[in-house]
Amino acid sequence: MAPRSIALLGCTGSVGVAVLDVVAAHPDRFRVVAMAASGSNPSLLLEQIRLFRPKAVALWSVEAAERLRERLAGEPVEVLAGLTGVENIAAWDGVDMTVSAIVGAAGLRPTLAALRAGKDVALANKECLVMAGRFFMEEARRCGVRVIPVDSEHSAIFQVLFQGQRDQEEVSLHVDPSARLILTASGGPFRGFDAQRLTGVTLAQALNHPNWSMGRKITIDSATCMNKGLEVIEAHHLFGVDPGRIEVVIHPESIVHSMVAWPDGSVLAQLGVPDMRTPIAVALAWPERIAAPVPALDLVRVGTLRFFGPPDPAAFPCLELAYAALRRGGGAPAILNGANEVAVHAFLDRRIGFMEIPSLIEWTLEQADDAGEPGSVSDILEVDHWARGRADEWIVRYGKGPEVA
Amino acid sequence: MAPRSIALLGCTGSVGVAVLDVVAAHPDRFRVVAMAASGSNPSLLLEQIRLFRPKAVALWSVEAAERLRERLAGEPVEVLAGLTGVENIAAWDGVDMTVSAIVGAAGLRPTLAALRAGKDVALANKECLVMAGRFFMEEARRCGVRVIPVDSEHSAIFQVLFQGQRDQEEVSLHVDPSARLILTASGGPFRGFDAQRLTGVTLAQALNHPNWSMGRKITIDSATCMNKGLEVIEAHHLFGVDPGRIEVVIHPESIVHSMVAWPDGSVLAQLGVPDMRTPIAVALAWPERIAAPVPALDLVRVGTLRFFGPPDPAAFPCLELAYAALRRGGGAPAILNGANEVAVHAFLDRRIGFMEIPSLIEWTLEQADDAGEPGSVSDILEVDHWARGRADEWIVRYGKGPEVA
Numbered sequence: 001m002a003p004r005s006i007a008l009l010g011c012t013g014s015v016g017v018a019v020l021d022v023v024a025a026h027p028d029r030f031r032v033v034a035m036a037a038s039g040s041n042p043s044l045l046l047e048q049i050r051l052f053r054p055k056a057v058a059l060w061s062v063e064a065a066e067r068l069r070e071r072l073a074g075e076p077v078e079v080l081a082g083l084t085g086v087e088n089i090a091a092w093d094g095v096d097m098t099v100s101a102i103v104g105a106a107g108l109r110p111t112l113a114a115l116r117a118g119k120d121v122a123l124a125n126k127e128c129l130v131m132a133g134r135f136f137m138e139e140a141r142r143c144g145v146r147v148i149p150v151d152s153e154h155s156a157i158f159q160v161l162f163q164g165q166r167d168q169e170e171v172s173l174h175v176d177p178s179a180r181l182i183l184t185a186s187g188g189p190f191r192g193f194d195a196q197r198l199t200g201v202t203l204a205q206a207l208n209h210p211n212w213s214m215g216r217k218i219t220i221d222s223a224t225c226m227n228k229g230l231e232v233i234e235a236h237h238l239f240g241v242d243p244g245r246i247e248v249v250i251h252p253e254s255i256v257h258s259m260v261a262w263p264d265g266s267v268l269a270q271l272g273v274p275d276m277r278t279p280i281a282v283a284l285a286w287p288e289r290i291a292a293p294v295p296a297l298d299l300v301r302v303g304t305l306r307f308f309g310p311p312d313p314a315a316f317p318c319l320e321l322a323y324a325a326l327r328r329g330g331g332a333p334a335i336l337n338g339a340n341e342v343a344v345h346a347f348l349d350r351r352i353g354f355m356e357i358p359s360l361i362e363w364t365l366e367q368a369d370d371a372g373e374p375g376s377v378s379d380i381l382e383v384d385h386w387a388r389g390r391a392d393e394w395i396v397r398y399g400k401g402p403e404v405a
Numbered sequence: 406m407a408p409r410s411i412a413l414l415g416c417t418g419s420v421g422v423a424v425l426d427v428v429a430a431h432p433d434r435f436r437v438v439a440m441a442a443s444g445s446n447p448s449l450l451l452e453q454i455r456l457f458r459p460k461a462v463a464l465w466s467v468e469a470a471e472r473l474r475e476r477l478a479g480e481p482v483e484v485l486a487g488l489t490g491v492e493n494i495a496a497w498d499g500v501d502m503t504v505s506a507i508v509g510a511a512g513l514r515p516t517l518a519a520l521r522a523g524k525d526v527a528l529a530n531k532e533c534l535v536m537a538g539r540f541f542m543e544e545a546r547r548c549g550v551r552v553i554p555v556d557s558e559h560s561a562i563f564q565v566l567f568q569g570q571r572d573q574e575e576v577s578l579h580v581d582p583s584a585r586l587i588l589t590a591s592g593g594p595f596r597g598f599d600a601q602r603l604t605g606v607t608l609a610q611a612l613n614h615p616n617w618s619m620g621r622k623i624t625i626d627s628a629t630c631m632n633k634g635l636e637v638i639e640a641h642h643l644f645g646v647d648p649g650r651i652e653v654v655i656h657p658e659s660i661v662h663s664m665v666a667w668p669d670g671s672v673l674a675q676l677g678v679p680d681m682r683t684p685i686a687v688a689l690a691w692p693e694r695i696a697a698p699v700p701a702l703d704l705v706r707v708g709t710l711r712f713f714g715p716p717d718p719a720a721f722p723c724l725e726l727a728y729a730a731l732r733r734g735g736g737a738p739a740i741l742n743g744a745n746e747v748a749v750h751a752f753l754d755r756r757i758g759f760m761e762i763p764s765l766i767e768w769t770l771e772q773a774d775d776a777g778e779p780g781s782v783s784d785i786l787e788v789d790h791w792a793r794g795r796a797d798e799w800i801v802r803y804g805k806g807p808e809v810a
Contacts, residue, residue, distance in 0.1 A: 264695055266694075289669055
């Protein structure tokens with residue numbers, strides 16, 4: 001059997017690196033033929049190109065692409081640049097599956113390009129679903145391609161729902177309406193803190209996630225619990241489940257990655273050590289199972305699953321903000337997401353304090369009227385642009401800055 | 406949609422009663438048209454007949470059947486008797502699914518009759534698979550019927566493997582050979598006891614199972630861990646997994662009912678409160694999900710899954726005896742099962758002590774030569790008969806009786 005051809009968007013990020021780890025363990029099964037990156041880590045990218053020998057590479061940064069083109073002069077690899085370049089990588093001829101691991105709203109258009117070119121999508125980008133879930137899933141159905149989630153929580157739900165699925169052609173991931181989804185959350189580094197204590201936390205503390213090694217944006221989202229809120233929105237769109245049937249349970253050990261519960265009393269769960277290479281291997285090989293360079297979960301050695309508890313909405317209002325945006329619908333999830341991106345970057349730049357993140361998002365959501373339902377992805381990108389503008393405005397008008405230097 | 410017609414074998418046992426509970430909750434979905442029982446609980450049976458109004462009932466006991474016939478004279482219910490009567494119930498015309506909940510070797514022939522009549526089988530009887538697994542599963546495939554396990558452990562594995570299965574016609578339950586099955590075991594009332602302490606345990610102690618309310622035979626099997634050994638053999642036949650890829654983990658809370666692990670690091674598990682009505686509802690409605698009269702598992706309230714540990718082969722040799730019989734193959738599992746039934750009944754009759762159960766079984770297995778591979782179910786029933794004779798002989802020759810009155 002010919003190896004599965006893969007386009008990898010976001011190859012130098014933490015998910016991208018993990019994807020390449022899995023691919024490297026199965027050279028007979030997978031071949032990365034096209035790669036895209038931001039351009040912020042040229043030395044790692046060059047190393048990856050030497051190792052995986054893709055036919056084409058695209059960089060968001062036109063300058064970085066130009067420099068890379070010079071470095072690779074005479075070598076058999078095409079170097080593309082900008083959004084169009086990344087879209088071309090996503091839809092590259094002969095690719096069977098596009099792995100979308102670009103962080104943020106920037107991932108939306110290239111991932112749509114992959115769908116429209118008929119590529120199956122392994123989806124690690126959250127924003128495709130958070131900002132444009134309805135359009136995205138409709139487009140996937142229309143194009144008859146599979147969307148397989150890579151996020152550990154959605155992968156868990158996907159696995160328990162579809163492990164026995166033999167029908168390769170099946171595209172809809174909708175679960176029967178009697179099921180409840182239970183997303184687990186580590187609770188992040190500040191689990192147990194109250195709102196008072198959270199106002200004083202530092203950037204370094206927020207970046208110190210207890211279980212997962214991830215990018216900075218998602219690590220902060222994990223500390224505020226917005227990450228879980230975004231995942232609730234994703235789960236709603238992926239699996240067609242109403243917000244009222246999606247619950248969040250705090251499970252600090254990150255061994256149970258999520259669950260599905262039915263009215264017959266049965267709960268199906270996916271467990272494993274917290275390592276992204278497991279959900280990546282699941283997505284790349286589905287419906288087959290392959291070995292991943294991940295230690296097996298040894299429950300006897302683990303001994304105890306110590307804690308399952310409720311989230312604390314007073315200390316972590318971002319989760320409720322996300323539920324509210326999902327229920328409000330229309331452009332609200334895109335506003336939530338855009339405002340959150342601005343807030344997190346401002347926190348990373350030490351321009352606002354930790355508890356200012358939810359305040360900024362709440363205010364931005366309040367500024368929007370719900371006059372027009374977005375009718376297209378372009379409308380959503382406009383809403384996103386509007387939200388970022390208002391979020392910036394909040395920082396100028398109300399931002400107090402980090403309480404702790 | 407017309408209700409699903411069900412034949413229920415073993416209606417007055419603990420599983421049978423739970424089946425009727427689920428059926429009673431869904432009068433629009435299910436209709437019990439035929440029932441069979443041992444005859445040992447005539448008043449409960451009469452109550453069930455009045456409530457569920459089956460077209461036919463069979464009793465193993467010919468005398469009990471005669472008495473029931475007199476009680477029901479003039480009512481529109483046929484009363485049958487003996488093995489043939491129970492086989493007729495299993496294969497009753499118009500039945501869609503036969504629930505096999507007869508305890509012991511007596512369940513084998515009626516369940517085969519159901520398969521041969523093209524009935525889907527919800528299987529709670531262990532002996533069909535333990536004694537005659539190869540023949541039984543071959544017959545199911547030949548007849549193109551589904552076998553859906555009702556045992557909580559096998560139901561757990563079935564659910565995680567086949568939740569996404571859409572293809573109703575699929576009969577094979579075989580899992581891909583890279584998977585490992587992890588059966589959980591409560592450890593029974595004597596978890597943590599050593600062999601010395603176990604020699605002195607009483608019948609009352611052995612009958613006091615911490616989590617599950619079950620019949621006396623299976624409760625003793627649970628105390629010796631033979632129950633888990635029999636389940637390993639069942640799992641081997643149901644799912645086509647080598648003994649070396651089936652593990653047992655002690656989990657006293659009985660919340661995780663079993664698991665499947667893949668080489669990508671993923672473990673799928675089924676959880677729920679320990680209540681047989683959940684796996685029964687799963688089997689009756691598969692592939693749909695229905696409500697069962699069972700409290701939902703609330704992991705937040707549970708808080709902690711306290712313990713996962715290794716079994717203790719020195720104190721509970723029955724588990725290893727079962728693995729050895731499975732590896733030896735041929736008639737060995739039937740010998741193990743027959744000898745165990747004799748041993749457990751002798752223990753229930755206070756004729757032998759607790760730790761004599763494994764001694765009796767081990768000796769009986771040693772007496773057998775492996776000259777002839779059983780070529781049919783009749784051969785297996787002969788092996789069973791032989792094993793019971795030798796087991797009785799052990800009691801006479803070596804039995805010391807219970808150390809404690």
